[in-house]
Amino acid sequence: MSEDVDLPENHPRYESLLTRHRIEAGVDRGITSRQGLIAQGRGEAFDYLLGERTIDSADAAERAAAAYLLSAEHAVVSVNGNAAALVPGELVELSEVTGAALEVNLFNRTEKRIEAIADYLREHGATDVKGLTADGRIPGLDHERAKVDADGIGAADVVLVPLEDGDRAEALGEMGKTELVVDLNPRSRSAEVATVPIIDNIIRAIPTITEHARDLRGDPDAQQAAIDAFDADSALTEAERTIREGDLE
Numbered sequence: 001m002s003e004d005v006d007l008p009e010n011h012p013r014y015e016s017l018l019t020r021h022r023i024e025a026g027v028d029r030g031i032t033s034r035q036g037l038i039a040q041g042r043g044e045a046f047d048y049l050l051g052e053r054t055i056d057s058a059d060a061a062e063r064a065a066a067a068y069l070l071s072a073e074h075a076v077v078s079v080n081g082n083a084a085a086l087v088p089g090e091l092v093e094l095s096e097v098t099g100a101a102l103e104v105n106l107f108n109r110t111e112k113r114i115e116a117i118a119d120y121l122r123e124h125g126a127t128d129v130k131g132l133t134a135d136g137r138i139p140g141l142d143h144e145r146a147k148v149d150a151d152g153i154g155a156a157d158v159v160l161v162p163l164e165d166g167d168r169a170e171a172l173g174e175m176g177k178t179e180l181v182v183d184l185n186p187r188s189r190s191a192e193v194a195t196v197p198i199i200d201n202i203i204r205a206i207p208t209i210t211e212h213a214r215d216l217r218g219d220p221d222a223q224q225a226a227i228d229a230f231d232a233d234s235a236l237t238e239a240e241r242t243i244r245e246g247d248l249e
């Protein structure tokens with residue numbers, strides 16, 4: 001993770017500094033919106049209280065998410081300006097390991113930013129990036145926020161949505177899609193409506209989902225077991241308990 005910035009790896013806040021640098025660079029490159037800076041700040045506060053680690057219930061969620069992606073008919077990983085800036089190569093790797101498509105889908109949608117993100121993902125090895133056609137719609141949302149690719153998120157049975165807006169997460173759920181949400185706030189509407197809420201920093205969550213997918217690939221029984229073992233309500237309760245009571249070091 002250290003190729004893009006000169007930070008001392010032994011700094012106690014190394015990961016946090018690297019993350020901030022990536023989001024800042026994302027804004028400079030036209031990938032991340034300025035609101036993305038604010039969203040990152042909010043996320044960081046939760047991560048600090050979680051102890052900046054993947055708690056056990058989040059790891060179980062990441063394993064269940066990997067199982068859903070592998071067993072889907074048509075899985076799609078939605079990519080916004082924050083996700084692209086923070087984990088571009090990791091998203092491409094997840095897509096390769098699980099067979100899920102990558103689709104750029106923005107809350108504050110501009111064609112320019114979609115193109116910039118698609119280019120950035122291609123620079124990181126993506127061969128097929130969806131999101132540019134925008135010929136499908138999510139019912140119940142205003143025009144710009146409703147746009148998706150008909151053969152991408154529009155047709156997906158399983159969607160991984162990192163850092164998603166609550167309205168859209170709810171609308172996607174109403175379309176009957178299985179939603180896997182990465183969000184550090186266990187009380188966010190996106191986390192609450194998710195089939196699998198992953199309360200973890202996206203920089204840890206995506207590589208961990210990929211690791212579980214490597215382990216579960218080709219084993220439908222193990223995939224089903226990971227799905228059955230996961231309980232969304234207890235994962236949300238456990239994350240909130242950790243945030244409220246956790247021991248900060």
Ligand code: PTJ
Pocket residue numbers: 032033035036037038039040041042043044046080081082086105106107108109163164165166182183184185188200201202203
């Ligand atoms: O690029 P766009 O236009 O699609 O916009 C993306 C943002 C994130 C700006 C947009 O979707 C937005 O405004 O989101 P919200 O409503 O601020 O929600 C973002 C959620 O993600 C909040 O609950 C944060 O706590 C959480 N979050 C922020 N950074 C991270 C995070 N969760 C996991 N990992 C992070 N690094």
